[in-house]
Amino acid sequence: xxxxxxxxxxxxxxxxxxxxxxxxxxxxxxxxxxxxxxxxxxxxxxxxxxxxxxxxxxxxxxxxxxxxxxxxxxxxxxxxxxxxxxxxxxxxxxxxxxxxxxxxxxxxxxxxxxxxxxxxxxxxxxxxxxxxxxxxxxxxxxxxxxxxxxxxxxxxxxxxxxxxxxxxxxxxxxxxxxxxxxxxxxxxxxxxxxxxxxxxxxxxxxxxxxxxxxxxxxxxxxxxxxxxxxxxxxxxxxxxxxxxxxxxxxxxxxxxxxxxxxxxxxxx
Amino acid sequence: xxxxxxxxxxxxxxxxxxxxxxxxxxxxxxxxxxxxxxxxxxxxxxxxxxxxxxxxxxxxxxxxxxxxxxxxxxxxxxxxxxxxxxxxxxxxxxxxxxxxxxxxxxxxxxxxxxxxxxxxxxxxxxxxxxxxxxxxxxxxxxxxxxxxxxxxxxxxxxxxxxxxxxxxxxxxxxxxxxxxxxxxxxxxxxxxxxxxxxxxxxxxxxxxxxxxxxxxxxxxxxxxxxxxxxxxxxxxxxxxxxxxxxxxxxxxxxxxxxxxxxxxxxxxxxxxxxxxxxxxxxxxxxxxxxxxxxxxxxxxxxxxxxxxxxxxxxxxxxxxxxxxxxxxxxxxxxxxxxxxxxxxxxxxxxxxxxxxxxxxxxxxxxxxxxxxxxxxxxxxxxx
Numbered sequence: 001x002x003x004x005x006x007x008x009x010x011x012x013x014x015x016x017x018x019x020x021x022x023x024x025x026x027x028x029x030x031x032x033x034x035x036x037x038x039x040x041x042x043x044x045x046x047x048x049x050x051x052x053x054x055x056x057x058x059x060x061x062x063x064x065x066x067x068x069x070x071x072x073x074x075x076x077x078x079x080x081x082x083x084x085x086x087x088x089x090x091x092x093x094x095x096x097x098x099x100x101x102x103x104x105x106x107x108x109x110x111x112x113x114x115x116x117x118x119x120x121x122x123x124x125x126x127x128x129x130x131x132x133x134x135x136x137x138x139x140x141x142x143x144x145x146x147x148x149x150x151x152x153x154x155x156x157x158x159x160x161x162x163x164x165x166x167x168x169x170x171x172x173x174x175x176x177x178x179x180x181x182x183x184x185x186x187x188x189x190x191x192x193x194x195x196x197x198x199x200x201x202x203x204x205x206x207x208x209x210x211x212x213x214x215x216x217x218x219x220x221x222x223x224x225x226x227x228x229x230x231x232x233x234x235x236x237x238x239x240x241x242x243x244x245x246x247x248x249x250x251x252x253x254x255x256x257x258x259x260x261x262x263x264x265x266x267x268x
Numbered sequence: 269x270x271x272x273x274x275x276x277x278x279x280x281x282x283x284x285x286x287x288x289x290x291x292x293x294x295x296x297x298x299x300x301x302x303x304x305x306x307x308x309x310x311x312x313x314x315x316x317x318x319x320x321x322x323x324x325x326x327x328x329x330x331x332x333x334x335x336x337x338x339x340x341x342x343x344x345x346x347x348x349x350x351x352x353x354x355x356x357x358x359x360x361x362x363x364x365x366x367x368x369x370x371x372x373x374x375x376x377x378x379x380x381x382x383x384x385x386x387x388x389x390x391x392x393x394x395x396x397x398x399x400x401x402x403x404x405x406x407x408x409x410x411x412x413x414x415x416x417x418x419x420x421x422x423x424x425x426x427x428x429x430x431x432x433x434x435x436x437x438x439x440x441x442x443x444x445x446x447x448x449x450x451x452x453x454x455x456x457x458x459x460x461x462x463x464x465x466x467x468x469x470x471x472x473x474x475x476x477x478x479x480x481x482x483x484x485x486x487x488x489x490x491x492x493x494x495x496x497x498x499x500x501x502x503x504x505x506x507x508x509x510x511x512x513x514x515x516x517x518x519x520x521x522x523x524x525x526x527x528x529x530x531x532x533x534x535x536x537x538x539x540x541x542x543x544x545x546x547x548x549x550x551x552x553x554x555x556x557x558x559x560x561x562x563x564x565x566x567x568x569x570x571x572x573x574x575x576x577x578x579x580x581x582x583x584x585x586x587x588x589x590x591x592x593x594x595x596x597x598x599x600x601x602x603x604x605x606x607x608x609x610x611x612x613x614x615x616x617x618x619x620x621x622x623x624x625x626x627x628x629x630x631x632x633x634x635x636x637x638x639x640x641x642x643x644x645x646x647x648x649x650x651x
Contacts, residue, residue: 155367155369157365157366157367157369158369158371160336160356160363160365160369161363161365161369161371161430162371162382163356163357164334164336164356164357164361164362164363164431165357165362165382165383165430165431165434166357166358166383166385166386166434167357167385168357175382175385176371179373180372180373
């Protein structure tokens with residue numbers, strides 16, 4: 001068989017990547033408290049336990065607030081940065097864009113510690129706001145890259161045409177540019193949301209007493225009794241991510257079909 | 269619609285009121301001097317072209333008229349009004365962009381009606397205006413189509429309808445035909461002329477294609493290095509270029525060194541190796557651009573013809589040897605070394621002669637001796 005070795009390699013590779021994720025729902029519905037085969041019986045108790053757990057709900061709420069806020073902030077700032085960098089020439093453009101991209105290569109632990117030191121020394125109370133700040137910072141590079149690509153692919157004369165036809169600079173942006181970069185904005189929101197939702201180090205350092213989903217899960221790993229519930233939580237998160245990605249892909253493809261652009265590949 | 273002849277149209281526009289006036293327009297990009305003092309008057313209902321190689325400033329000039337570029341100094345007037353503080357969205361100009369800039373997320377009708385957003389008319393009246401504009405460019409019934417599904421020619425028509433629906437005083441066209449294939453381009457050239465005569469709006473076209481400019485324009489400004497080198501009607505520009513550079517840019521021109529013998533009342537007497545003594549009428553003498561090579565006589569390849577010995581010829585004739593033959597189907601190009609035109613190194617620089625391949629005329633072979641016939645009126649002198 002042609003490429004037999006490579007085929008086996010590819011299958012093993014995919015198994016290695018995805019088999020652990022398949023284990024999540026398996027153990028989430030397993031009635032045994034120990035995470036091991038053989039499976040005992042079917043139960044939905046862990047899900048019930050999860051929904052009744054107040055501190056988990058609090059962690060989830062915190063994480064959602066943080067993820068939504070920081071993805072919105074990062075995307076808004078990203079729109080400004082992307083438009084400025086693709087449309088205008090100004091002194092110091094290179095260094096400024098470099099600074100925006102810097103968190104991408106800085107170790108997160110460094111970012112967290114320096115943020116912590118600065119926030120504490122200026123006397124800011126640690127809570128979810130400080131986490132939002134930190135997450136906005138680390139989401140900015142991703143948002144800026146995604147949005148720069150979206151803005152770059154636009155013909156500059158589209159905006160001029162709208163202006164020429166009597167619109168103001170702002171209404172030309174709203175009527176022409178915004179709808180055309182919308183797929184990029186949605187991508188940026190989703191990307192930032194995902195990064196923020198499972199970010200651990202910054203949340204661990206900057207959240208004060210507030211739990212977020214990753215820090216909560218980490219704190220529960222010490223208690224073996226809680227592990228099946230974490231499996232249930234993981235299952236819910238996986239299903240949610242798949243639904244979210246499907247919706248995003250649907251909108252992306254619809255956007256492409258509507259503007260007749262060439263499909264350059266998306267998430268799926 | 270009554271069709272007016274080109275001659276009538278040109279006679280009328282020649283005395284029409286000025287629509288665009290540029291007075292000593294200068295434009296700098298940093299240290300780069302993009303427009304070096306443009307003085308230009310474009311008249312109402314005129315089809316005007318800015319022609320030049322890339323980087324000559326023609327697009328910059330168009331964009332300063334549209335209001336997309338500020339001018340460094342000088343004055344731009346449109347219909348007598350100073351445009352200094354008028355932004356592009358309030359100028360009585362509309363533009364057809366090189367890329368057409370069709371909004372891909374809108375339908376054809378939404379594209380064409382885009383400029384009517386602030387129009388106080390009712391929805392039904394606007395829809396009727398859109399339909400009328402689409403009919404004018406030959407896209408009746410295309411309104412509901414998605415704009416990205418259109419062909420290049422159709423996109424161009426949508427861009428035209430979108431600009432013309434606002435009834436601007438001036439329509440600016442930035443290389444509008446460069447993205448089309450040859451057949452479509454030739455068809456659109458004719459349609460653009462018809463459309464322009466129909467709406468009576470001043471058209472200003474930017475192009476690097478000399479043929480396009482000659483076909484469509486009432487007048488053409490040839491630009492080099494941010495300056496207007498010559499401003500003339502198509503025939504004058506082709507027959508009597510005022511500099512070798514313009515002559516070279518528009519079509520092909522043969523150049524032969526000339527010795528000026530003296531001026532007479534009606535022209536300039538010159539001696540041209542290969543052609544002999546000839547008096548060139550004053551109207552064909554240009555003093556602008558002698559260049560390094562001194563006085564030069566120029567003529568178009570089709571202004572001379574090959575004549576077999578014994579055949580009737582024009583007023584003057586000389587002889588030479590065919591050096592090269594290029595067959596184009598409708599035309600044949602001959603490179604001919606004229607007797608007595610040898611330069612210092614003993615070799616004659618061949619001149620190019622174009623002959624139409626009419627029925628019964630045989631294509632001559634390389635090495636054949638031939639007579640070359642010409643008339644003094646077709647020569648231009650650059651001194």
